[in-house]
Amino acid sequence: MDIVMNADALNRFLDSEFPQVAAEYRVEQVNETGLVARLAVGEAHLRPGGTVSGPSIFALADLAIYCAILARIGPVALAVTTNASIDFMRKPEAGRDLIADCRLLKLGRVLAVAEALIYSAGGAEPVARCSMTYSIPPKS
Template sequence: MSLQMDAAELMEFLNEVFPQVQEDFAVEGLSETEISMRLCVQEKHLRPGGTVSGPSMFALADCAAYAMVLARIGRKALAVTTSCSMDFMRKPVAGGDLIATCKLLKLGRSLAVCDILIHSVGQEAAVARASMTYSIPPTR
């Protein structure tokens, strides 16, 4: 199966269905099996000390996996996260943007499995890792 949405279409759809986070994320790259997504860090994403909060990193991982799945299956807003395991490995760079690289490991009829690594921009070592499973709505 090839891409059903390109980066611009993904961002348009995400902004339409999740207007509350319209300025938070940007697609940096997209292929049939991988997406890179940026968290455009703002004050609301920071915890005391100026580093990006865990919930913001979770949101980035979740959004990257959701976008990867949608890129392959098309405009299906009801695809939902069914499972997530996340490891926070090191402190992100204070106030800097984060990049999530999401790899689609499996795309079935009803489930998709993704692995996500999150890095601070300009840093090689990952700050977090997530494994996510999405439920895909049945085709009618």
């Protein structure tokens, strides 16, 4: 799968199309199989007890997979999630950003399937695993 948008292009796309969340999320690297993205964890992402909330972890996985697909097909803003499954495996480490290591499994004309492992920055064990299917709109 050829890369058509690198990390800088994806971050500019997020800044332009999703300014409401772009400051929290960054694509750090696009590679041959997927990409790596970061959530800058702040107070808004925490739940009682000081751990990162499940919706924040899910949002990082969704954004990472979305960007991994766009890295291959270009800036198609209307690609949408059609199926998602997430396993929360352990508590994220306090005071650390979250990192999504995303891998594209299939990229077809109308559907894409990918998975993301979510880690606390610097951690060796994943805190969550997510698989998603995206619908890709037809080319105009």
